[in-house]
Each structure stands twice: as structure tokens, then as C-alpha cells.
Amino acid sequence: MATPLSAAAVLAALRAEGVRVVEVGDWRTHNRNHKGAWGPVNGSIVHHTVTKGTANTVALCRDGHSALPGPLCHGVIAKDGQVHMVGWGRANHAGGGDPAVLAQVTAESYGSRPPKPTRGNSNGTDGNHAFYGWECENLGDGKDPWPAVQYDAIVRVQAALIRAHRAKGDDWGLDAKSIIGHLEWSSDKVDPRGFAMPDLRADVAERLAHSASWNPGSANEENDMPLTTADLKLLCTEDGIWPAPKDASDYNPDPKHKGHYWALGTHIAVQSEGIRAVRREVAANTAAIATLAGLIGTGVDTAAVVAAVEAAIKDAVIDVNINTQEA
Structure with missing residues (x-):
């Protein structure tokens, strides 16, 4: 209650x-x-x-x-x-x-x-x-x-x-x-x-289970599914940047294999999980900000407040990704 x-x-x-x-x-x-x-x-x-x-x-x-x-x-x-x-x-x-x-x-x-x-x-x-x-x-x-x-x-x-x-x-x-x-x-x-x-x-x-902005079936529908091995293969061989694999073990994200794709595959997997975590936090923060903004009074443009906060969070996520890649 x-x-x-x-x-x-x-x-x-x-x-x-x-x-x-x-x-x-x-x-x-x-x-x-x-x-x-x-x-x-x-x-x-x-x-x-x-x-x-x-x-x-x-x-x-x-x-x-x-x-x-x-x-x-x-x-x-x-x-x-x-x-x-x-x-x-x-x-x-x-x-x-x-x-x-x-x-x-x-x-x-x-x-x-x-x-x-x-x-x-x-x-x-x-x-x-x-x-x-x-x-x-x-x-x-x-x-x-x-x-x-x-x-x-x-x-x-x-x-x-x-x-x-x-x-x-x-x-x-x-x-x-x-x-x-x-x-x-x-x-x-x-x-x-x-x-x-x-x-x-x-x-x-x-x-x-999704964010408040989720629109199922739309072109911008969020994808919270972890990357599969097939996804990693596609990403790793984009435009032929990476050499052809010697065998299936090259796709294995296990450090003991040390295949061509291990470093990139591990990096992508970690980044993917990090982004999903950020999305969950953004959804929770957006709901909280919307509620708090509503409590301030009718004179507040709550939609503008929520949009500003979401934009700030997105900028922070981009900065985090850039800094991680540079590291």
C-alpha cells in the first residue's frame, strides 16, 4: 500500500x-x-x-x-x-x-x-x-x-x-x-x-523489463539481448579489417585461445554488458526524475526536465565509451 x-x-x-x-x-x-x-x-x-x-x-x-x-x-x-x-x-x-x-x-x-x-x-x-x-x-x-x-x-x-x-x-x-x-x-x-x-x-x-520509452516493434526498439558468437563474428570481420580465422577457436572469447579475435570479442562483450547496465539505470533515473519533477508543481515543464536529464545521461555514456576505448 x-x-x-x-x-x-x-x-x-x-x-x-x-x-x-x-x-x-x-x-x-x-x-x-x-x-x-x-x-x-x-x-x-x-x-x-x-x-x-x-x-x-x-x-x-x-x-x-x-x-x-x-x-x-x-x-x-x-x-x-x-x-x-x-x-x-x-x-x-x-x-x-x-x-x-x-x-x-x-x-x-x-x-x-x-x-x-x-x-x-x-x-x-x-x-x-x-x-x-x-x-x-x-x-x-x-x-x-x-x-x-x-x-x-x-x-x-x-x-x-x-x-x-x-x-x-x-x-x-x-x-x-x-x-x-x-x-x-x-x-x-x-x-x-x-x-x-x-x-x-x-x-x-x-x-x-524495459525502459519507459520502450516502443516494441518500432525502428528504434532497444535490444537488450547479449551479443551472440554470430554477432561477434560479423562485427570482427566487418569490411575485412581482420584476417580470416584459422579455425573456430579464433572466435572463442577465452584468453587461453589467444585467437585473432579474442581481444576485440572480449572488448565488445564487456562493452555490451556495460551498455545494458547503463540502459537499466537510465530507465530507473528517468522514472525517478519524472516523478520528482511532477512533485515540484504545475509550473514546471516536466517533459523538458526529463529530456534534459536523459540528454545529460546519454552524453555521460558516450564519454564513458570514448574514455574506455582510449584506455
Whole structure:
């Protein structure tokens, strides 16, 4: 469990994760806090809206209706992947749910799924104080498709929350088990319908294994895989700079072989591992800086702060590589 992120901090975290955010009105102060506390938070709940049309969906989730005042979530994840922030604080999204589920989500102690809930909205424990809530635009009939760009945004939002809490040092989001669906919280709910929550948690975990700027499948996708022997062979014989090997042992990165390629191969392997370590540190530092920048206040251009820090880190990495090569 943890203190909820500030509005500025969550905005910075989402943008650092590559989420396209739309700020709707006074979302930073639009909440139901007069009805009870918000926090400590124990996780995040994913919903579907049973609506069609982004504008109508966003308006409904912000304002609510006669029987249930808004906000009905913190953010609406639209079909086009944009995330519309409609409230921050206590929101009418989780309702009542199973206390056994809350306990296991808090401890992140369940297997692939939390225990099946036996309590619902009418007889369960209050979840509005304990969870972030994200409404996803979908009819919820099991037939309405989930565009890839929308699903990717759902994954990014959940990963951004976990990164931000990790950067604060919270014991929240140690893995993706802090992310659940409404159907896993309340016995009378079925959302989200159309994808499986264990799959979503696996995709969030995969994203967290990379930096916040990771864009899978893009031309600039990062490559964290160690260099193989084939890679070393290709690099060592580039443009015929190095003589042809006498035998296979020339490619062996073991000093006892002393082949033509031993020095270069060892150097490349060491540099490759060093760069992967730096990438991991850059990802952690970027998330931390984004959160810290968000805490300073709304007058700070958090994107500019993060970009400046990343540029400085990249310059430092280049300097380290140059100095190592010269040594």
C-alpha cells in the first residue's frame, strides 16, 4: 500500500511512459474526497465502459449520472489510445468488493489470478479509497474489438503507475499483481470483457523489463539481448579489417585461445554488458526524475526536465565509451 501519487506526478509518469494524455477541465481537483479518504492505494482496477463514442464516454465518466455522481474513474482510455484524465482523488469506480481479494492484492501474494470474489457492490468492502480506476471505452459485449493502440495504452498506464511508485520506494507494484480487473474485485462485475487479466499483467511485466520509452516493434526498439558468437563474428570481420580465422577457436572469447579475435570479442562483450547496465539505470533515473519533477508543481515543464536529464545521461555514456576505448 502507498500514498496516492499527486496529479502532477501521475501526469509526468504517464507522459514518460509514452502515454498520450488529454487533460479534461479541472481533473486535478475533481473527486469525491468529501465522501471519504482516498488512500492508501493498494492497486489499480481496469474497467470497460459499456459505451460507444469517446466524447460521450469521457463526459459520462467525468460527470456521472443521477444515480452515481462523477468522477467514475481517474482516466478514460479511448479507442485511439488517448487517455483522458477526468478526476484525481476518490472516484466512484470500484464500489464494493471482496476483502480477501484486497488482502491478496495488497500483499501481491496470489498466483495467476486473485481468489474468485464472493462479495459484490452491495455487500463488499469499499474499494474506492484503495484503488486507481481506469475506464476503457468498449461495449463490453465480448464482440467489440480492442484496438492494438488502445490495449497498448492500457499496458502503458499500468506500467507507469508501478514505475512511479517504485521510484518513490513504495512497496507497491513489486510485480504486476497490483493490477486487477473489476471482475476480479467484485462478484457482480464482468469487466473488462475481451481480454484476460493474466495476459494483461504479463504484458505489463514485460513492459517493466524495459525502459519507459520502450516502443516494441518500432525502428528504434532497444535490444537488450547479449551479443551472440554470430554477432561477434560479423562485427570482427566487418569490411575485412581482420584476417580470416584459422579455425573456430579464433572466435572463442577465452584468453587461453589467444585467437585473432579474442581481444576485440572480449572488448565488445564487456562493452555490451556495460551498455545494458547503463540502459537499466537510465530507465530507473528517468522514472525517478519524472516523478520528482511532477512533485515540484504545475509550473514546471516536466517533459523538458526529463529530456534534459536523459540528454545529460546519454552524453555521460558516450564519454564513458570514448574514455574506455582510449584506455
